Amino acid sequence: MGLTARWQVLEERVLSDNWGLLKTTRLRLTMADGHVSEQWRETYDRGDGAVILPCDPARGHVLLGRQFRWPVAYNGEAEPYLIEAAAGLLEGADPAERIRGEAAEELGLDLTSVRFLFALYMTPGSVTERLHFFTATYAAGDAQARFGGLREEGEEIEILDLPLAEALAMVADGRIRDAKTVILLQHAALHLMPDAVRRQAGGPPNGGLAVASPRA
Structure with missing residues (x-):
C-alpha cells in the first residue's frame, strides 16, 4: 500500500512575480495515519x-x-x-x-x-x-x-x-x-x-x- 495524504491550502502569498512566480503557501497535510501537519512550502512557477x-x-x-x-x-x-x-x-x-x-x-x-x-x-x-x-x-x-x-x-x-x-x-x-x-x-x-x-x-x-x- 502506498502513501496517501489529503491537503488543504490555508494561505498563499506572492513573494515575487518577476521572471517567474514565486509563492509561499501554508498547507494543512493529513498523513495516512491521521497525523495533521501544518507547513509552509515555497514554489517557483515559470511554466513547463x-x-x-x-x-x-x-x-x-x-x-x-x-x-x-x-x-x-x-x-x-x-x-x-x-x-x-x-x-x-x-x-x-x-x-x-x-x-x-x-x-x-x-x-x-x-x-x-x-x-x-x-x-x-x-x-x-x-x-x-x-x-x-x-x-x-x-x-x-x-x-x-x-x-x-x-x-x-x-x-x-x-x-x-x-x-x-x-x-x-x-x-x-x-x-x-x-x-x-x-x-x-x-x-x-x-x-x-x-x-x-x-x-x-x-x-x-x-x-x-x-x-x-x-x-x-
Whole structure:
C-alpha cells in the first residue's frame, strides 16, 4: 500500500512575480495515519519546458551547446559554461513545436520531426516545471553552425558536434554537469545508439554496453 495524504491550502502569498512566480503557501497535510501537519512550502512557477538531443546514427554523434550560466558562476565555480542539450520554456506553445524552434535558435537545425520520450519533474521540491524530453535525427551536413542563441536575449551558444562515447566520457569526468543532458545521453547510449558507443569505445559490436563510470 502506498502513501496517501489529503491537503488543504490555508494561505498563499506572492513573494515575487518577476521572471517567474514565486509563492509561499501554508498547507494543512493529513498523513495516512491521521497525523495533521501544518507547513509552509515555497514554489517557483515559470511554466513547463522542453529539451532535445539531436542524434546522428550514421556517425554516432550528438549535438549539444555550451553557454554561460549565471547560477553556476553564483555558486563560485571556476567554469560557469555548461554543456547542455538545447532547451527552452514552452510559453504556451505545443512542446514539439517549441522544441523545434529551440533547435533552430540554439543549434541551427531545421528539424521537420521530433520524437517525444517522456516528461519529468526536475526539481519537484520547489520548482513546478515539467520538462518534456525529445530526440531527433540529423546528419553531418546539418551541423555547420559554430554558434547559436539569440543575441537580443543575451545568448551566445557554442555548438558541439560530438561522438556519443566522448559525451559520455565528459559526463564521467565532470565536463558535462547538466542533469537533463545526462539523462538524454544515457537514454541515447542505452536505447538509441548502443552500437555507436561500443564501436567508438573499441568494444565488440554485440557485446555488453559499457557506459562511462563516475569519477572516484
